[in-house]
Amino acid sequence: MARKLLLTHIDVPGINTLEVYRQKGGYRAVEKALKTMSPDDVVEEVKKSGLRGRGGAGFPTGMKWSFLAKPEGVPRYLVCNGDESEPGTFKDRFLMTKIPHALIEGMIVSSYALGANTSYIYIRGEMMPQIRIVEQAIAEAKAAGFLGKNILGSGYDLEIYVQPGGGAYICGEETALLESLEGKRGNPRIKPPFPAVAGLYGCPTVVNNVESIAATVPIVNDGGEEYAKIGIERSTGTKLISASGNLVRPGVYEIELGLPVEEFIYSDAYCGGIANGKRLKAIVAGGSSVPILPTNLATTTAKGEARLMTYESLADGGFVTGTAMGSGGFIAFDEDQCIVRNTLNFTRFYHHESCGQCSPCREGTGWMEKVLHKIEYGQGDVSDIELLWDIQRKIDGNTICPLGDASAWPVASAIRHFRDEFEWHILHPEESQTRNFGLAHYADPLAPVV
Amino acid sequence: MLSIQENMTVEFTPALLDRFADVVSRYPEGKQKSALLPILHLVQADFGWLSVDAMDKVALFLQIKPIEVYEVASFYSMYFLQPKGKYVLEICRTGPCCLVGAERMMQHLENRLGVKEGEVTPDGLFSWRGVECLAACGFGPVLQIGPEYTFYENLTADSVDHLIDDLKQKAKNQ
Numbered sequence: 001m002a003r004k005l006l007l008t009h010i011d012v013p014g015i016n017t018l019e020v021y022r023q024k025g026g027y028r029a030v031e032k033a034l035k036t037m038s039p040d041d042v043v044e045e046v047k048k049s050g051l052r053g054r055g056g057a058g059f060p061t062g063m064k065w066s067f068l069a070k071p072e073g074v075p076r077y078l079v080c081n082g083d084e085s086e087p088g089t090f091k092d093r094f095l096m097t098k099i100p101h102a103l104i105e106g107m108i109v110s111s112y113a114l115g116a117n118t119s120y121i122y123i124r125g126e127m128m129p130q131i132r133i134v135e136q137a138i139a140e141a142k143a144a145g146f147l148g149k150n151i152l153g154s155g156y157d158l159e160i161y162v163q164p165g166g167g168a169y170i171c172g173e174e175t176a177l178l179e180s181l182e183g184k185r186g187n188p189r190i191k192p193p194f195p196a197v198a199g200l201y202g203c204p205t206v207v208n209n210v211e212s213i214a215a216t217v218p219i220v221n222d223g224g225e226e227y228a229k230i231g232i233e234r235s236t237g238t239k240l241i242s243a244s245g246n247l248v249r250p251g252v253y254e255i256e257l258g259l260p261v262e263e264f265i266y267s268d269a270y271c272g273g274i275a276n277g278k279r280l281k282a283i284v285a286g287g288s289s290v291p292i293l294p295t296n297l298a299t300t301t302a303k304g305e306a307r308l309m310t311y312e313s314l315a316d317g318g319f320v321t322g323t324a325m326g327s328g329g330f331i332a333f334d335e336d337q338c339i340v341r342n343t344l345n346f347t348r349f350y351h352h353e354s355c356g357q358c359s360p361c362r363e364g365t366g367w368m369e370k371v372l373h374k375i376e377y378g379q380g381d382v383s384d385i386e387l388l389w390d391i392q393r394k395i396d397g398n399t400i401c402p403l404g405d406a407s408a409w410p411v412a413s414a415i416r417h418f419r420d421e422f423e424w425h426i427l428h429p430e431e432s433q434t435r436n437f438g439l440a441h442y443a444d445p446l447a448p449v450v
Numbered sequence: 451m452l453s454i455q456e457n458m459t460v461e462f463t464p465a466l467l468d469r470f471a472d473v474v475s476r477y478p479e480g481k482q483k484s485a486l487l488p489i490l491h492l493v494q495a496d497f498g499w500l501s502v503d504a505m506d507k508v509a510l511f512l513q514i515k516p517i518e519v520y521e522v523a524s525f526y527s528m529y530f531l532q533p534k535g536k537y538v539l540e541i542c543r544t545g546p547c548c549l550v551g552a553e554r555m556m557q558h559l560e561n562r563l564g565v566k567e568g569e570v571t572p573d574g575l576f577s578w579r580g581v582e583c584l585a586a587c588g589f590g591p592v593l594q595i596g597p598e599y600t601f602y603e604n605l606t607a608d609s610v611d612h613l614i615d616d617l618k619q620k621a622k623n624q
C-alpha cells in the first residue's frame with residue numbers, strides 16, 4: 001500500500017477542525033519540537049529527510065534553511081507561498097481547504113526552526129474561501145495555546161498572519177511575492193541579494209511552498225531518516241500531484257516518489273486511464289512551465305526505461321527528451337486535443353502574466369502569442385515555426401526571473417515534439433480554422449476532414 | 451485599455467476603518483503599506499470597484515502617495531477600476547480547463563447573458579470575463595463570483611443556467 005503522510009486523514013469528517021485534527025495526532029510535532037528539540041535539531045531533521053521544495057524548483061529545504069542569515073537584533077521571517085497559480089497545479093488549495101491545520105502545524109515548527117516570531121502565509125486573493133479557512137485554523141490554534149506568547153511554556157513566541165494576493169501569477173515567484181507582501185506591484189527583484197539575506201522588509205527571509213511546510217510535520221514526528229526511506233535516490237518522501245485534463249479521475253493524489261508514470265495514469269488507484277476510452281497523446285508533468293512530452297516519452301525515457309515520478313527520472317533526457325517535476329501539475333491530453341491551440345493558450349497566459357520589467361519576456365511572450373495565433377487561425381507561414389523557435393531561444397535565460405524561461409519551454413517542447421502538427425495547421429489553413437477544439441487528424445495528418 | 455473613472459465622493463464607515471486598522475496591526479511599525487492589497491479588497495467588497503476617490507482615501511489612511519495605490523490597483527487583475535455588473539462571473543480560460551470544455555462554456559455564458567466579455571448586462575446585474583488558472587484544474591470548467599469568491603466546479607451548460615437563474619432570483623429578493 002502506498003504510504004501517505006499529508007492526506008492520511010483527509011476523509012475524516014471534521015478534520016478541518018482543531019479538535020478532530022488533534023484526535024488524529026495533530027500538533028504532536030509542535031509539542032515534540034518546542035519541548036524536546038532545539039531549532040537547529042529541527043533544521044537537521046529536515047536536512048536528513050532530503051525534502052525538496054514542492055513549489056516548483058525542487059531546491060533542498062534543509063539547505064535553504066541553513067543559508068538563512070542570522071544577524072543579531074534583526075527579525076527573521078518565514079513566508080509561506082500559497083499563491084498557487086501555475087496552470088495545472090491545485091494541490092495547495094486542496095490541502096488548505098481540507099486539512100488547514102497541517103499547514104499551521106508545519107508553519108509553527110518551521111518558524112521555530114528558523115527563529116521567526118512573525119510569519120506570513122501569502123494566499124492568492126481569489127482563494128477567499130481558503131483564506132477564511134486558514135484564518136479560522138489560526139484562530140483555533142491560538143486559542144489552544146499553539147500560537148501567541150510563550151507557546152507551551154517553551155518561551156517561544158509566534159504570530160501567523162494571512163496575506164491575500166491581488167491576482168497575479170508572477171507573485172508566486174518568491175521575490176515578487178515579497179514585493180507584493182510589502183504592498184507593491186509584483187515585480188521580481190534582481191538577485192542577489194537572495195531572500196535568505198535580504199527578504200521581507202530587507203530582513204533575512206525563507207519562502208517555502210505550502211506543501212513543503214506541511215511536509216515538515218511528519219519529518220519532525222517520525223524523524224528525517226524515516227522520511228528519506230520513502231522514494232528513490234534524491235527524490236524522497238511523498239508528493240502531492242494535481243492531475244487534470246482528459247483523465248477518468250482527475251484530482252489531487254499523494255504518491256510515493258518513484259511511482260511509474262504509467263501506473264499513475266492508468267491504475268485505478270490513481271487516475272484510472274484516459275477519459276471516454278480515448279488514447280493518450282501528450283502529458284505535461286509539472287505545471288504549464290515544464291516541457292510537454294508525447295505519449296512514448298511520457299511513460300518511458302529515451303533510453304527505454306520506465307519513466308518514474310521522481311525529480312531525476314522526469315528530467316531524464318534533459319529538455320530534449322525529458323521534462324521536469326515542477327510543481328507536480330500533471331496534465332493529460334487525449335488524442336483529440338490540439339497542441340497548437342494549447343501552446344497558444346499557455347503563451348497567452350505568460351504574456352498576460354509577464355510583469356513587464358524585462359523586454360525579452362514582455363515583448364517576446366507577446367510576439368510568440370501573435371505568431372501562434374496566426375498559425376492556429378490559419379494564417380501561418382512555414383517560416384513562422386523557425387521564427388517561434390528563434391524568439392523562445394532569445395527569451396530563455398535572458399530575463400530577471402524564471403517566468404521568461406517558463407514561457408519559452410512550452411513553445412520549444414511543442415515544436416520539438418509536435419512540429420508536424422504546426423506544419424499541418426500552416427498547410428491546411430481552412431481546416432485548422434474550423435478545428436478549434438480538437439485535432440482528430442493527428443494520427444494521420446493528411447486524412448480527409450470528417 | 452486601462453482607464454480610471456472618477457466617482458462621487460466615497461465615505462468609509464467606522465466599521466470599515468476598524469477593519470483597516472486590524473489589517474495594519476499585522477505588520478511591524480512603519481510597514482503599514484503592506485496593508486494595501488488587503489485594504490483594497492475590503493474597499494472593493496464594499497463598493498463593488500475602486501474609484502479614484504476611494505483610492506485617494508486609502509492613500510491618505512496609509513500615509514502613502516496616491517500613485518502608490520493606483521500602480522498597485524492597476525497591476526493586479528482582481529481590482530476593478532470601473533463599475534461592473536452586480537455579479538461578475540469569472541470563468542477560467544487556461545489550458546487545463548480548456549481540455550475539458552472551458553471555451554465552450556465561455557461561449558455559452560456569452561450567449562446566455564447576451565453580452566460580450568467585460569460588458570455589463572442592461573439590467574446592471576451581470577458581467578463576465580475569462581480569468582487565468584484558478585487552481586482547480588482537475589474540477590474544470592470552473593468559475594468564481596466575487597466579492598466572496600464563491601466557487602463553482604465541473605460546470606455544464608445546465609449548471610451555468612441554473613446559477614444565473616438563482617442569481618437573478620436572489621437579486622429580485624434583495
Ligand SMILES: Cc1cc2nc3c(=O)[nH]c(=O)nc-3n(C[C@H](O)[C@H](O)[C@H](O)COP(=O)(O)O)c2cc1C
Binds near residue numbers: 084171208
Ligand atoms: C513565475 C513563477 C511562479 C511561481 N509560482 C509559485 C507558486 O505559485 N507557489 C510556489 O510555492 N512557488 C512558486 N514559484 C517558486 C517560488 O519562486 C519559490 O521557489 C518557492 O516558493 C520556494 O518554495 P519551496 O522551496 O518550498 O518550493 C514560482 C516561481 C516562478 C518563477
Ligand code: SF4
Binds near residue numbers: 355357361362400
Ligand atoms: S522575466 Fe518576465 S515576469 Fe520575470 S521579471 Fe522579467 S518581465 Fe517580469
Ligand code: FES
Binds near residue numbers: 542590
Ligand atoms: S486551468 Fe482552470 S483552474 Fe487551472
